[in-house]
Amino acid sequence: MSGLFITFEGIDGSGKSTQARLLAETLQGEGHDVVLTREPGGSPGAEEIRALVLEGDPERWSAKTEILLFTAARRDHLERVIDPALAEGKVVVCDRFADSTRMYQGLRAEGLREVVDQLHELMIGREPDLTFIIDMDPAKGHGRAKGRGGTEERFEDFGTDLQTRMRAGFLALARQFPDRCVVVDGDRDVASVAAEVAGIARARIG
Incomplete structure (x- = not known):
């Protein structure tokens, strides 16, 4: 039995974390066995790496070092959470x-x-x-992200230029992988976005 692996992507402040949670709640309410998780993190070891990469000065790590750290966290997350859940036929929302x-x-x-x-x-x-891919104007998303406060703002501190390049990159990624990537307009009320996401997910599950 094989489950379904659903991910949410987008720039900081796009609302993807909220939409991931709402989809997991919707699918659970409809009788699906759902695991809601996140990256970096999702497993004890990966959560420790999360603190290393998301906190501190923007120049704390080079991009190459970050790639190694994120990949190490992802491998632990995959082994301990994602693969076991999918093997049991669960829906993993990440x-x-x-x-x-x-x-x-x-x-x-x-x-x-x-x-x-x-x-x-x-x-x-x-x-x-x-x-x-929850799409959002970079300036608006960055303002939202900075307004949250907290300590995990290392990437937000790179500024709107990085967010602008990330948005263009995510849209290009959707064109590269059209079979799995769906772009959703995140500049709407939360309920409207959630309804569209749930409808697409139901169709894929069904």
Whole structure:
């Protein structure tokens, strides 16, 4: 029995975390066995790495070091949470996965996207069945993200330029992987976005 792996991607402040949670709640209410998780994190070891990469000065790590840290966290998450749940036929809903590394680290310097993809193929070897890319104006998303407060703002501190490049990258990714990526307009009320997401997910599950 094989489950379904659904991920949510987008720039910071796009609302993807909220939409991941709402989809998980909707599917659970409809009788599906759902695991809601996140990256970086999702397993005890990966959560420790999360603190390393999301907190502190923006220049704390180079992009190459970040790729290694994110891949290590993802491997632990995959082994301990994602693969076992899918093997049991569950629906796994994950807030970010490898596409975020392809964007946030892969676009930071020439040739790094290839490094991300090579490490992913070697150490992860799995793509989601369905990826929702929640699209949002970078300036608006960045304002939302900075307004949340908290300590996990290392990537937000790179500013709107990074978010602008990430948005373009995510839209290009959707064109590269049209069979699994769906772009959803996140600049609407939460309920409208959630209804569209749930309808697409139901169709894929059904």
